[in-house]
Amino acid sequence: MRTLIAGNWKMNGLAADLAEIAALGRALATTPRTVDVLICPPATLVARAAAATIGISIAIGGQDCAPAAHGAFTGDVSAEMLRDAGATFVILGHSERRQYHKETDAMVRAKAQGVHRARLSAIICIGETKEQRDAGKAVGIVSRQLAAGVPDGSGPGNLVIAYEPVWAIGTGVVPSEDQIAQMHTLIRQGLVKRFGAEAAGVRILYGGSMKATNAAPILALPDVNGGLIGGASLKAADLLGIIAAAPQG
Ligand code: PGA
Helix, strand or coil: CCCEEEEECCCCCCHHHHHHHHHHHHHHHCCCCCCEEEEECCHHHHHHHHHHCCCCCEEEEECCCECCCCCCCCCCCEHHHHHHHCCCEEEECCHHHHHHCCCCHHHHHHHHHHHHHCCCEEEEEECCCHHHHHCCCHHHHHHHHHHHHCCCCCCCCCEEEEECCHHHCCCCCCCCHHHHHHHHHHHHHHHHHHHCHHHHHCEEEEECCCCHHHHHHHHCCCCCCEEEECHHHCCHHHHHHHHHHCCCC
16 A cells, blocks of 8 residues: 555645645655655645646645535535546545534535545545543544545545544644554554455545654554645645655555
């Protein structure tokens, strides 16, 4: 399984910032590697980012999509539109969407069905809040989000899971290796139980305050198959440090 290093730019990035993707491409072109790299810029930049990465092995993705393919949904963007713009992945159910847009697991599942209908891969984000962890509910929350948010018909070709404890996102606080390993094992077991042995090939990313200086031990953990990176994905140099820390092979 190839490690996936995915950058989530969130609501950051103007045309001038495409230079970071170009710089990333130049650096990656000269280094043989077995790590997959994905950048998810804001929707306004998906098409230009995809055009800028033609012939460069950087995939481009969206950060959200509507469940429907088209219709009277002012302001929404469908998975088909993201595909048309050059995206191959779509992040879904990020904790910021769950918090600020009240997205439920059922909505995440419906969006993931849209992503699959458009023949793209869904990166479904799950993770507990600090309060939930402190109350001993982390395992239950993550299990429920996984079961309810992931649609039938998912597999290694169209699903990535990102375990992102909410308390680690943008805070500089990183869970212990034991805490990460426990959740990734739980997620793997849940996937295999539901989808069978082939779910061993679904990539499970860790996300939350990952940076070049802490990435290597996290990415070496069993069932950690990559990272979803926010802040440290905005500058090519920072993301290159994480890519260099990933196990090659
Ligand atoms: P962070 O964000 O790396 O800035 O903590 C991760 C994410 O929200 O995907």
